[in-house]
Amino acid sequence: MDAKNSYSHTAISTGGLLIALGIIYGDIGTSPLYVMKAIVPGNIDPRLVYGGISCVFWTLTLQTSIKYVLLTLNADNNGEGGIFSLFALVRRRAAWLTVPAIIGGAALLADGIITPPISVSSAIEGLEAVYPGIPTVPIVIAILAALFLMQSFGTQIVGRAFGPIMFVWFSMLAVLGILWITQHPGILRAVNPAYAYDLLVRFPGGFWLLGAVFLCTTGAEALYSDLGHCGKGNIRISWIFVKSCLLLNYFGQGAWLLEHQGQLLEGRNPFYELMPEWFLLIGVGIATLAAIIASQALITGSFTLVAEAIRLNMWPKVRLNYPTDMKGQLYVPSMNRLLLLGCIGVVLYFRRSENMEAAYGLAITLTMLMTTTLLVVWLRSRRVAMPIVVLFALVYGIIEGAFLVANLIKFPHGGWVSLAIGLALIGVMYVWLKAFYIKRRLTEFVKIEPYMQGLKDLSDDESIPKYSTHLVFMTSAERTTEIESKIIYSIFQKRPKRADIYWFVHVDTTDEPYTMQYKVVELAPDDAFRITFRLGFRVEQRINLYFRQVIEDLVRNKEVDITSRYESLSKQNVTGDFRFIVLEKYLSVENDFPLVERLVMQTYFYIKQFIASEEKYFGLETSSIKVEKVPLVIAPVRKVELERIR
Template sequence: MKKKVSIASLLVALGIVYGDIGTSPLYVMKSMIGVNNGYISKDLVLGGVSLVIWTLTLQTTIKYIMLTLEADNNGEGGIFSLFTLVRKKAKWLIVPALIGGATLLADGMITPPVTVTSAIEGLTLVLPIDTESIIIIVISILTVLFLLQRFGTDIIGKMFGPMMVVWFSMLMILGLNELLKYPEIIRAFNPYYGIHLLITSPESVYILGAVFLCTTGAEALYSDLGHCGKKNIRYTWVFVKICLIINYLGQGAWLILREGSVIKENPFFLIMPSWFVIPGTIIATIAAIIASQALITGSFTLVSEAIKLNLFPKLQVRYPNDDKGKIYIPAVNYLLYIGCVLLVLKFQKSENMEAAYGLAITITMLMTTLLLFEYIRCIKKKLVMSIIVLVVFMTIELGFLYANLFKFINGGYITVLIACAIIFLMYIWIYGTIIRKRYSQYVDILDYKDDFESLYEDKELPLYATNIVYLTESQNYEKIESKIMYSIFNKQPKRGKYYWFINVKVTDEPYTKAYSVKTIVPNKVFCIQFNLGFRINQKINVFLHQIIQEMVREGEVKFKPKEYMLNNSRCSVGDFKFILLKEILSNENDLSKWDSFVTSAKLTIKKITVSPAKWFGIDTSNVETEQVPIIIGERENIKLTRID
């Protein structure tokens, strides 16, 4: 799905994509001089700004803007979209996909607290405001932000876009003002100063951890590809990068002019004229809110794709706007909100959050590099280029990972634990599916042709429904789960005029909408295969009605509406009954203890996620749910002795 470029689309891209990476000047230089306990040295500042410039160039511009955005899946981005492009090449690629997705979600919980808190703390320069008051303000802002999500990212993007123009313009003006006072700072464009700092400074590891904060939003930028489009992101990045670099140069110039001083405050706010601190803080706060938005929309995209690929439990996904690229997932919204509030309460100050920030997203970037390597090698067929990409970016990111590992004990363990919990949840879901498929029993549906005829002719049974519908996991129209046949013929035999067996296959392309029909018994039993993209809302109820009405018009289904039926002009096809089989774990199984635990855990998770009826868009008034025990292995044959 290509997004057209216009003034409005560019504003939306600014409002959605660049919040995180665009607010990095709020805390990068502060974190960097904090490594030296606030003591300002020319080598530290000049080398640090040089490292920031080249990190933005190598990591953000070259890796993400130039290379990774090319790995789009029909306009969709994010690590799971990238995974769908290469997953057929090797089974092991699911590992970096799961790890990368989980760490990106974990990072989404700490980005809003650190950016909003950094912005609000600017008020301490002009107002006597304590830590408790800052915490209350931050939590209030986050509450409003998460409440706005239900209205969709389109509205948010249009609201935030113009404000981001103001924000980046402010960055440029403030930076340029200081840059003119010390033009020599432009020497930071020479990578020598950055490399020299890393080689000579005893604190180089911690400096590198601070520098990495300037590019943490690059992964969210890729995830938001489907919201804004490739061209919109690339065009706006030119403006964004210029503004960012000028501001970093300005902060560096201001600090070098105070060489030998000890500065504990945030240089971002110190370069502001005193009269501008309050309005500047307000603008910074709005930008921080937008930074949070970038991770939230990225998280929605990520989880939605994982659900459709059956890597994540099924959660309710809503589409607040007409554009399917803009989604809202209530459960993810609530969990992110709770996580953000708890992190604010735990860390309280932005400097504490910075000590934990960045570790999780470094892992995400490493996983993206692995998948990007496979994409360039296998899909683009460029072996040499893929090796260069792997070596260059793995080297850079392993260096950042090593630097960020020192943040583990300072709070980085929290995001790692969150990521591990998400990975474990996805493992339960995926492996539970593998276990069930391993032991699923299928029968040949063609063997039951006569049975369907006999069942319909059995007038002793009342008509259960005109159309009886089952969802099947079999993609072979000749095979069907034995439990479905048992439900039809043995467990309260279900006499119907038409039987429909539906399978939904999620395709690697995001917006596929196709189907095929196989007739098993003419005018009686049919198998329908839906091929739906992983971003398509699966409205099976609506789709099925449309298909059957078309089949009636084409004469494939012979149905004559009664005279008293309404909507004859719409080709009514009678009443429907959807039979959903709910699995329960039977005591009669020979699973190992671990497999039994995984299966039980998955069944428990399914109880608290969205029901199959809601997920597949089925009218709940037409649904009948039957419990089916999962019996794995042979039943024990117990011999009983009869006594009189």
């Protein structure tokens, strides 16, 4: 990575800080809305208050500040973050690393379906203090629908619109917290970890409250996923401000609770109790706006994850849009619709935020554990001393393992929803990756050199009608000396395809996010060329555009003549036409293969019929295209007993 790119990943700017506030801190920033309410659900016990605040303080410090902001952000892939970017950095070290990557990615996507409903519902329900009996469910659904519609404009626009609002939100958190801390400064003693130990070890049922404590740090994984949108420099500086405001508010809520120790909360939310009565409506309005923004962190993180999963062959090749020219800005229409439907379903099923708390956080603990697993491998790849790596693995394995165990109590009360969604997503990822390897294993490649003379003869054979001046095949052959046998069959047998020049285009996805390179190999002088594109896993697949640019470069360098070879057109220097051939595989009926592979491939082709075609994914829909269906024979029946009769 050059110095310029390194600077861009760590550069700090006012605009970058503002976008960071607007995009990545919504989830973790709105946690004061529901964390203390979940920790102290009934009688206000001082041990519960001090212990809960102490647990929140040390969770934000150890989990968010040290693990993610200080350590994990260093594991960037040319400025890009997220569990799949981390996987791309270490996947060549061991095949089993695919497992934590798939589990972590699917769990984070599942959590993205729970986060928007609970954040928005928690805020909207605050209106009940001002307007008792107000129907909250329709309002929550309307807000979520509007938010998802905004995604097509890009996170740059969303971030700039949301940044100032989140600045006001965090400032409000700090001011409200300070007002109550000054009334009961003794709450600051909760910084002592002894109070956390007392709650978790000695307080009856205290350990299981870790499931509620964990809600204060659920947005940390999204923070890492959105690294590419803001840069680590902006995230680290803005986190100082964000964490300070969060802690002041948590301590303020603790101070209010201590002022009312021995009482029952009876449905009151400590967060709203910090506000003076005259400010309550304004506070609810700001909280509602902040809760809307909270959904953004998981939405943008989900888009990033899906785009990376596609490049890593872990997700169907769905359509990706790039609404702005800024690096890292993308929009996935199909994922946007899936998230919207999922969020509406969660709202209609749970209806109240306190019901959603049971489903919230269980899946994300799995993601954090998987990130820790991959980080351990990454630290070893960076030659970090083994004692330090072991210490990191033990500390965060114990912390996140404890959070996972504590969250399991939520399973029968709604936690099964997020896990069920996660298992479905894991199933899709497994099927897609397994099908990729099955297809690659069974695709027959042949040496291309023996067919070059045949191509030249076919090109010169005027007895065969010309199929196209330039014929372009998409090939998956990684070696320049090889080609799929199906392509040879298509050219010579299925229908002899005479052309002036044959082009074979291969796309190689790199582990770096923004690689844009190409290589040209002349297979037969003036008759056959191979172009290999090396594109990063974040680069849009606009093959038609890239291919034409390469042709222009070759013409400019006089390496190829694309003028039509028809005598009448050649005199006028008319450029020949280009036609793309895309081979679309289907499952042959002549198969006899293992049960698991049969189920995988049947599921693969079933899902495939609902997604965009490969020509759209490669950006070829504006070109002249011929799609040819070819059978994918997994393992043909070896012996068929036929009896000849006379």
